Amino acid sequence: MDSALWFKAQPIGEHKLCKIMATMAAQPSFVGKKTNTSARKATCTRLLHSGIAPNKIVQLSGHRNVQSVNIYAVASVDMQKNMSHILCMSTISESSSSLLVCKNV
Missing domain, CATH: 4.10.910 (30s ribosomal protein s13; domain 2)
Structure with missing residues (x-):
């Protein structure tokens, strides 16, 4: 497995996150309208479908409780x-x- 750093656990402001999302959404590989919320939903849904436990997803997504992740369990x-x-x-x-x-x- 590659040991390259792929993320850093660090708080990020809402405006900075919006700028990052806008830059990513402008890429030609992104189809349709993408927002911070849709990215969060897609991430949680994909992790649930891959068998990741909801309590682990909460740690990554920043949800306040495990029950809130259940809305992504489609x-x-x-x-x-x-x-x-x-x-x-x-x-x-x-x-x-x-x-x-x-x-x-």
Whole structure:
């Protein structure tokens, strides 16, 4: 693993953060409108989907309590497909004469 420093734990002012975000959002690789809040939401959501514990995310994001991270716990498209598959398979196994046909998407 690369030992290069990639962040520094240091308070940063709101105006400085807004300037950094505006510079990043101006890059051509960023599509759509990006704000400090959308970056925070994307970060928390991605970490939750990767299996990082909410109490660890709170330490990074600066939320005051763990419950506030739960608003970012939305199911990804892959999770939704998996849930649909589970429900479909349980429906088929419960009813052998079912006319329900599920497709894998």
